[in-house]
Amino acid sequence: xxxxxxxxxxxxxxxxxxxxxxxxxxxxxxxxxxxxxxxxxxxxxxxxxxxxxxxxxxxxxxxxxxxxxxxxxxxxxxxxxxxxxxxxxxxxxxxxxxxxxxxxxxxxxxxxxxxxxxxxxxxxxxxxxxxxxxxxxxxxxxxxxxxxxxxxxxxxxxxxxxxxxxxxxxxxxxxx
Amino acid sequence: xxxxxxxxxxxxxxxxxxxxxxxxxxxxxxxxxxxxxxxxxxxxxxxxxxxxxxxxxxxxxxxxxxxxxxxxxxxxxxxxxxxxxxxxxxxxxxxxxxxxxxxxxxxxxxxxxxxxxxxxxxxxxxxxxxxxxxxxxxxxxxxxxxxxxxxxxxxxxxxxxxxxxxxxxxxxxxxxxxxxxxxxxxxxxxxxxxxxxxxxxxxxxxxxxxxxxxx
Numbered sequence: 389x390x391x392x393x394x395x396x397x398x399x400x401x402x403x404x405x406x407x408x409x410x411x412x413x414x415x416x417x418x419x420x421x422x423x424x425x426x427x428x429x430x431x432x433x434x435x436x437x438x439x440x441x442x443x444x445x446x447x448x449x450x451x452x453x454x455x456x457x458x459x460x461x462x463x464x465x466x467x468x469x470x471x472x473x474x475x476x477x478x479x480x481x482x483x484x485x486x487x488x489x490x491x492x493x494x495x496x497x498x499x500x501x502x503x504x505x506x507x508x509x510x511x512x513x514x515x516x517x518x519x520x521x522x523x524x525x526x527x528x529x530x531x532x533x534x535x536x537x538x539x540x541x542x543x544x545x546x547x548x549x550x551x552x553x554x555x556x557x558x559x560x561x562x563x564x
Numbered sequence: 565x566x567x568x569x570x571x572x573x574x575x576x577x578x579x580x581x582x583x584x585x586x587x588x589x590x591x592x593x594x595x596x597x598x599x600x601x602x603x604x605x606x607x608x609x610x611x612x613x614x615x616x617x618x619x620x621x622x623x624x625x626x627x628x629x630x631x632x633x634x635x636x637x638x639x640x641x642x643x644x645x646x647x648x649x650x651x652x653x654x655x656x657x658x659x660x661x662x663x664x665x666x667x668x669x670x671x672x673x674x675x676x677x678x679x680x681x682x683x684x685x686x687x688x689x690x691x692x693x694x695x696x697x698x699x700x701x702x703x704x705x706x707x708x709x710x711x712x713x714x715x716x717x718x719x720x721x722x723x724x725x726x727x728x729x730x731x732x733x734x735x736x737x738x739x740x741x742x743x744x745x746x747x748x749x750x751x752x753x754x755x756x757x758x759x760x761x762x763x764x765x766x767x768x769x770x771x772x773x774x775x776x777x778x779x
Contacts, residue, residue: 400672408671446672459672472668478657485660489647506651548667553646555593556663560653 391419395437399448399459406523406539409451409458453496453541460542473522473543483507483515484524487534497535500527568607571615574600578622585629592630597623724758728767736778739770 398410398418410418412430421429434457438448442462449460474481486506490498504512516534520527526535578600584590600623608616650663731742742759746752759777762768769778 402673408673449669461670461672472665474661474664478661481661481664482657485647485664486651489651492647542671543668544664545667545669549664550646552663552667553650555591557646557649558591 391433392437392440394419395433396459399457406537406542407454407456408542409456411456415457449542449545451538451541452546453536454538456538458542480515480518483512484519484540487516487519487525487536488540491534491536497533500532500534503534569612569615570603570607571612571619574603575619575622578619578626581626582629592626592633595630597627597630600626724761727755727758728762732779735768736776739775739777742777 395415398415400408401410402408403410412427415421415430416426419430419433423429434448441448441459445462447460447462448457450457474484483503486503487498490502490506500512500516503516504510516525516527519525523537523539526537527533528535581590581592581595585592604616604620604623655663734741743752743755746755759768763770767779770776771778
C-alpha cells in the first residue's frame with residue numbers, strides 16, 4: 389500500500405450519481421498529508437501519477453463544476469469507445485449546448501424559457517427530459533428551472549470546447 | 565563521408581508555411597512545429613552548423629508567431645460571451661454537434677474496489693511516519709580470560725565514611741576546596757556523590773549563600 393494506490397482508488401471511485409473522484413481536501417485527508425506545503429506536495433503527487441499513467445492512456449482531470457479531481461481516459465481511446473453520447477442525435481446535442489450557454493451565465497442554473505428562446509423552438513420538453521434521464525441536468529418543474537449536474541464537467545472537456553469556439557470565431561473573423 | 569544538410573529544404577518549408585499563414589490558408593495553431601525542430605536537431609552536426617543557424621532563426625520566428633496567435637486566441641476566450649457569439653451565427657444542430665465532437669471524454673471508474681478497501685487503507689495509512697532507530701548489535705570484546713563483574717572491594721558506606729574522615733579536618737571550608745587536590749574526573753564524581761549522601765544523612769551541612777560546607 390502506498391500513496392499512488394490510494395490516490396488511484398480515490399480518483400477512480402464513484403461518490404454519487406453524478407460525481408466521481410475526490411476533492412482536494414479529501415485527497416489530503418485520506419493521504420494524511422499535512423503541513424504548510426501540503427498543497428504543493430499533493431500537486432506533485434498528482435503530476436507524478438499523471439505522468440506515470442499517461443502511456444496507459446489515462447489522464448488526471450479536474451472538474452471545474454464541482455472541484456473534483458478524477459481519472460479520465462484519453463481522447464484517442466475515448467474515440468475508440470465512441471464516447472460521444474449524442475452521436476446521431478444533433479438536436480439533443482444542440483439543446484445541451486444552449487442549456488450549457490445559459491447555465492454558465494447564471495452560476496449553474498437557468499429558466500427553461502431562456503433555453504427555448506436561445507434554441508428558437510416552441511417546445512423542448514422531450515429534449516430536456518432525455519437530457520435529465522442521461523444525468524446532465526435536473527428539472528425543477530415548480531420554478532421552471534434547469535440546473536446542471538456535475539456530470540457534464542466530467543464528460544465534456546470544457547477547455548477544449550472553449551478552444552473550439554475560439555477557433556471557430558477566429559475562422560469566421562478571417563473570412564469576413 | 566557525406567553529411568546530410570537539409571537546412572535549405574527546411575528554410576524553404578518554413579518560408580512556405582509563413583506565406584500560407586499570412587494568406588490565411590492555414591492557422592499556425594493547427595500546425596505542429598515539433599517535426600521542424602526535430603529534423604533540425606537530428607540532422608545538425610559540427611560540419612553543417614553554419615548553414616543551420618539561419619534555419620534555426622526562421623523556425624524560432626515561426627514559433628514566436630504561433631505564440632502570438634495563441635495569445636490572441638486566449639484573449640478571445642471570454643467564456644460566457646463565446647457561447648452566445650457562436651449561437652448568434654445561427655449554427656444548425658449538426659454544426660453544434662460538431663463543435664462538441666472532439667470534447668467528449670470517458671471517466672475512468674473502478675467499480676471493483678470496495679469502500680471497505682478504502683477504510684482499511686485509510687486506517688493503515690493515516691499514521692504518522694515514525695523513523696525507527698536502528699539498534700546496532702553490540703560486539704563482544706575479547707577480554708583475554710573469563711569475564712567477571714567487577715565488584716568494589718569496599719561497601720559504599722565504608723568508602724563514604726573514609727571520605728568523610730579525610731575531609732573532616734578541613735571543615736568548615738568552601739565546597740570547591742574539597743576537590744582542590746583531585747585531578748581524576750571520575751574521582752570528582754565519586755566524591756560528589758559521597759557529599760550528597762553525607763548531606764542527606766546530616767553529617768555535613770551546606771550554606772547556599774556562601775557555598776560553605778560544615779559539620
